Amino acid sequence: MTAERNGAQPALRCRGLEKRFPSxxxxxxxxxxxxxxxxxxxxxxxxxxGGGKTTLLRLIAGLDAPDAGRVELWGCxxxxxxxxxxxxxxxVGFVFQDYALFPHLTxxxxxxxxxPGPAGLARAxxxxxxxxxSEVAAQRPHELSGGEQQRVALARALAxxxxxxxxxxxxxNLDAPRRAGVRDExxxxxxxxxxxxxxxxxxxxxxxxxxxRVALLLDGRVVRxxxxxxxxxxxxxxxxxxxxxxxNFLPGESDGxxxxxEIGRVELLSPLAGGPAPRGAVEVLLPLDGLIVENSxxxxxxxxxxxxxxxGAVAAELTRASFHGAFQLLExxxxxxxxxxxxxxxxxxWQRPWRPGQRVGLRVxxxxxxxxxxxx
Amino acid sequence: MAAMxxxxxxxxxxxxxxxxxxxLVGALCLLPLLYLxxxxxxxxxxxxxxxxxxxxxxxxxxxxxxxSVALASAALGLPLxxxxxxxxLPARRLLTVLLALPxxxxxxxxxxAAATALGPRGLLQRALEPLTGIERLPEIYxxxxxxxxxxxxxxxxxxxxxxxxxxxxxDSLTDAGRVLGAGPLRRLRRITLPLxxxxxxxxxxxxxxxxxxDFGAVSLLRxxxxxxxxxxxxxxxxxxxxxxxxALLLVFATLLVLAAARRFEARSIPAATSAVRSRPPRVVPxxxxxxxALLGCLLVLGPALGLPIGVCLYWLHEAPAHAAAGxxxxxxxxxxxxxxxxxxxxxxxxxxxxxxxxxPSRESSVLKAVSHIGFGLPGLVVGLSLVFFxxxxxxxxxxxxxxxxxxxxxxxxxxxxxxxEAALASISPRLEDAARSLGARSVRRHLRVxxxxxxxxxASALALVFLTTVxxxxxxxxxxxxxxxTLATTVWNAAENVEFGRAAAASLxxxxxxxxxxxxxxxxxxxRRLTLPAEVPKASRLRSPGHPRP
Numbered sequence: 066m067t068a069e070r071n072g073a074q075p076a077l078r079c080r081g082l083e084k085r086f087p088s089x090x091x092x093x094x095x096x097x098x099x100x101x102x103x104x105x106x107x108x109x110x111x112x113x114x115g116g117g118k119t120t121l122l123r124l125i126a127g128l129d130a131p132d133a134g135r136v137e138l139w140g141c142x143x144x145x146x147x148x149x150x151x152x153x154x155x156x157v158g159f160v161f162q163d164y165a166l167f168p169h170l171t172x173x174x175x176x177x178x179x180x181p182g183p184a185g186l187a188r189a190x191x192x193x194x195x196x197x198x199s200e201v202a203a204q205r206p207h208e209l210s211g212g213e214q215q216r217v218a219l220a221r222a223l224a225x226x227x228x229x230x231x232x233x234x235x236x237x238n239l240d241a242p243r244r245a246g247v248r249d250e251x252x253x254x255x256x257x258x259x260x261x262x263x264x265x266x267x268x269x270x271x272x273x274x275x276x277x278r279v280a281l282l283l284d285g286r287v288v289r290x291x292x293x294x295x296x297x298x299x300x301x302x303x304x305x306x307x308x309x310x311x312x313n314f315l316p317g318e319s320d321g322x323x324x325x326x327e328i329g330r331v332e333l334l335s336p337l338a339g340g341p342a343p344r345g346a347v348e349v350l351l352p353l354d355g356l357i358v359e360n361s362x363x364x365x366x367x368x369x370x371x372x373x374x375x376x377g378a379v380a381a382e383l384t385r386a387s388f389h390g391a392f393q394l395l396e397x398x399x400x401x402x403x404x405x406x407x408x409x410x411x412x413x414x415w416q417r418p419w420r421p422g423q424r425v426g427l428r429v430x431x432x433x434x435x436x437x438x439x440x441x
Numbered sequence: 442m443a444a445m446x447x448x449x450x451x452x453x454x455x456x457x458x459x460x461x462x463x464x465l466v467g468a469l470c471l472l473p474l475l476y477l478x479x480x481x482x483x484x485x486x487x488x489x490x491x492x493x494x495x496x497x498x499x500x501x502x503x504x505x506x507x508x509s510v511a512l513a514s515a516a517l518g519l520p521l522x523x524x525x526x527x528x529x530l531p532a533r534r535l536l537t538v539l540l541a542l543p544x545x546x547x548x549x550x551x552x553x554a555a556a557t558a559l560g561p562r563g564l565l566q567r568a569l570e571p572l573t574g575i576e577r578l579p580e581i582y583x584x585x586x587x588x589x590x591x592x593x594x595x596x597x598x599x600x601x602x603x604x605x606x607x608x609x610x611x612d613s614l615t616d617a618g619r620v621l622g623a624g625p626l627r628r629l630r631r632i633t634l635p636l637x638x639x640x641x642x643x644x645x646x647x648x649x650x651x652x653x654x655d656f657g658a659v660s661l662l663r664x665x666x667x668x669x670x671x672x673x674x675x676x677x678x679x680x681x682x683x684x685x686x687x688a689l690l691l692v693f694a695t696l697l698v699l700a701a702a703r704r705f706e707a708r709s710i711p712a713a714t715s716a717v718r719s720r721p722p723r724v725v726p727x728x729x730x731x732x733x734a735l736l737g738c739l740l741v742l743g744p745a746l747g748l749p750i751g752v753c754l755y756w757l758h759e760a761p762a763h764a765a766a767g768x769x770x771x772x773x774x775x776x777x778x779x780x781x782x783x784x785x786x787x788x789x790x791x792x793x794x795x796x797x798x799x800x801p802s803r804e805s806s807v808l809k810a811v812s813h814i815g816f817g818l819p820g821l822v823v824g825l826s827l828v829f830f831x832x833x834x835x836x837x838x839x840x841x842x843x844x845x846x847x848x849x850x851x852x853x854x855x856x857x858x859x860x861x862e863a864a865l866a867s868i869s870p871r872l873e874d875a876a877r878s879l880g881a882r883s884v885r886r887h888l889r890v891x892x893x894x895x896x897x898x899x900a901s902a903l904a905l906v907f908l909t910t911v912x913x914x915x916x917x918x919x920x921x922x923x924x925x926x927t928l929a930t931t932v933w934n935a936a937e938n939v940e941f942g943r944a945a946a947a948s949l950x951x952x953x954x955x956x957x958x959x960x961x962x963x964x965x966x967x968x969r970r971l972t973l974p975a976e977v978p979k980a981s982r983l984r985s986p987g988h989p990r991p
Contacts, residue, residue, distance in 0.1 A: 126620055127619075128616050128619065128620070151619070152616075152619040152620050153619055153620075153622050153623065153624055154622070155620075156622075157620055158620070159616070159617065159620040161613045161616070161617060162613075163611065163613060165611060165613035165614050165616065165617040166617075167614060167617070167618075167631075167632060168614075168636065169635045169636055178617075178618070178621050178623070178631070179620075179621030179622050179623075221617075221621070222620075225621065225622065
């Protein structure tokens with residue numbers, strides 16, 4: 066690989082990647098994935114378990130060959146029609162989900178596997194030091210804790226100074242209390258080294274908390290790419306929103322700027338991809354954190370066309386309330402009989418917790434996304 | 442009574458009854474070896490016996506044969522294991538089982554078949570003579586025959602060990618090697634081979650162990666290793682002192698090999714770092730190598746399985762009608778002796794298993810080691826020592842069925858111990874505590890809780906000992922009462938007396954028993970776990986950390 070590392074060129078570009086299992090004929094695991102990643106950035110591919118995330122990484126690394134589509138690393142085609150650079154020659158670092166540390170080699174020998182020679186040993190030693198493991202260099206993998214094994218795997222992937230590092234669910238084998246700490250350390254290290262990295266995960270918090278950009282992989286396609294907060298606010302489709310977490314959907318009628326629904330006339334967000342918000346029959350997404358509960362039962366909404374924006378609160382009755390530490394989860398019944406869920410900040414509960422049976426007002430906190438209603 | 446055994450179940454201290462039983466079993470296990478040592482050392486001049494030119498020649502032959510068989514087993518077992526576990530070999534499932542079956546062929550049956558088929562004036566030569574005029578084939582008696590037969594029968598030790606290894610070897614390790622820039626040769630040398638080397642070593646050592654203690658093949662093929670030399674010594678010159686000295690040296694060698702095998706097994710590296718397997722093992726497509734690979738497997742299976750079965754069927758077909766005459770009595774005698782041995786061995790295994798699993802201590806681990814001594818004692822040595830013992834100290838036992846059964850029991854105790862211990866270890870002591878809390882006293886507790894749960898384990902132990910005792914030859918030759926011909930001794934004597942029909946009939950009966958025994962062992966072997974009722978493994982998870990698995 067002689068690709069120049071220049072900032073303008075994407076470090077990784079996938080075009081129309083397809084993969085079936087069993088290869089060529091079976092179920093389509095990847096159905097045309099398009100993805101691009103700038104050098105030095107950290108991309109998280111977020112998708113459900115069994116959704117082809119590992120397959121995507123294996124195609125990028127060359128451990129499997131795609132049935133269709135291309136992979137380019139730093140502008141150099143490594144997989145494509147008639148082209149296949151074997152993984153040995155791709156200069157890709159891979160952190161496997163089970164780490165795949167060689168059980169018969171010490172931590173240092175593992176790290177030095179990809180960097181043969183005395184100079185390589187020095188580099189491997191440096192990599193071990195960077196992950197803070199020089200003290201266990203002489204130990205075998207099964208003598209190390211899960212977190213240490215994970216860091217050895219990372220050091221081993223980084224030691225040959227790969228063009229890109231791929232991490233396959235790197236934190237899923239750690240127990241929950243350790244996970245957050247290790248996650249932050251790894252993210253800091255990757256940032257400090259200016260590494261280009263792709264991380265796949267099914268954990269929303271992990272993807273949002275770590276990555277510069279998040280790509281949502283659903284049904285074998287990347288349906289949306291964006292900064293974590295953009296994605297969280299506007300998932301782009303009903304399906305994506307459902308995957309990202311619990312939300313409320315209310316049917317509404319949109320004029321392209323605002324939509325009328327049971328909770329009043331709400332302002333619509335302009336879509337991430339550009340262009341106007343959908344018109345006509347829509348589904349309005351009301352995030353759990355995007356609703357404000359008010360103590361005073363609101364006046365009944367006037368009949369007829371509703372005013373846009375803050376049209377006051379709608380009256381509702383709380384049917385369930387439970388406390389979860391950081392928030393109180395409420396379920397409110399709307400006058401029509403439908404219900405919505407709301408997360409109310411914990412500090413409100415400290416003052417005066419909401420109780421089931423209470424009559425309250427509900428109000429939307431800001432512009433929300435809406436998606437064209439699908440006839441079912 | 443209740444108070445006494447109650448204290449046993451308190452946790453740390455076994456009841457005096459259990460302890461006494463354990464001590465008795467330990468003493469019985471040590472008896473053959475100790476008595477042999479006494480006999481060998483008593484007259485003095487042991488070194489002189491061992492340094493005699495003939496002894497050294499015997500030792501040299503034994504060493505040569507064991508090392509060559511071990512190497513050949515590794516060379517055959519490793520590629521066969523890889524083909525059968527990691528490739529799209531045609532008829533893979535059938536071949537996987539067939540390739541392990543040579544273990545079930547008693548060595549004297551294979552040797553009988555090889556000698557009568559490939560020997561001078563044998564079947565092959567007689568078939569070839571009219572066509573080619575060949576009057577002499579390469580010599581089969583001596584080293585070539587013994588090596589061929591033992592290598593073909595013992596390679597499955599390597600094959601099974603390597604298969605078990607390949608089964609847990611994670612593909613992501615070789616993937617990691619690829620991503621880190623290692624080509625196929627470097628991956629083989631640095632990753633795959635080091636990870637299966639433990640299996641190669643321990644399997645090869647087992648093959649060497651069984652070669653050391655083999656009597657059937659070397660005696661029928663006339664290759665004078667320790668066992669055959671000792672037997673000749675006893676039968677011809679009645680020189681008890683030399684025989685005992687050689688036997689002691691043989692035991693020393695087997696114990697050395699056994700210790701080495703144990704050591705390598707204990708030190709072996711786990712094949713993967715995490716218990717979670719990412720995906721099922723990848724199957725390597727053989728492509729145009731498919732049929733050559735199949736041919737290779739058949740070239741091993743042909744002489745290892747096909748030859749003994751084919752030759753036996755041929756002789757049975759050729760034999761005069763009365764050939765099978767003595768078969769039925771021999772069959773019933775074999776059944777009787779083996780059944781008695783199975784019951785006795787399992788009875789001896791129970792106290793040892795209880796002490797080892799429920800009362801782990803220095804004492805019980807010594808007892809456990811002593812109980813495994815039969816594994817390192819060749820059947821011939823057990824037989825020899827007990828003959829000396831009976832003649833000298835207990836003439837009333839000489840040439841009795843009881844002494845034969847005792848020899849079987851010492852020899853096969855380790856086989857009964859493994860399933861008994863596994864079954865006991867999978868029963869949570871909490872279950873007994875629960876029975877106590879419900880007011881059940883010792884006897885009722887054992888009858889209602891422990892024994893029913895132990896039953897599958899004990900049944901395995903019984904079946905295993907029974908099926909392997911059926912084919913035991915050297916101890917039976919030494920100890921069986923006059924006229925008490927079992928299937929094994931029938932084969933051996935008939936082969937010696939050129940009564941091929943009789944040998945063939947008994948051989949086929951033995952092959953059947955052996956195949957059953959092997960299938961029984963293989964059912965458990967990959968994980969060494971027993972098939973127990975569904976609730977038992979769950980209960981075992983509740984065990985306190987104070988009760989480590991053996």
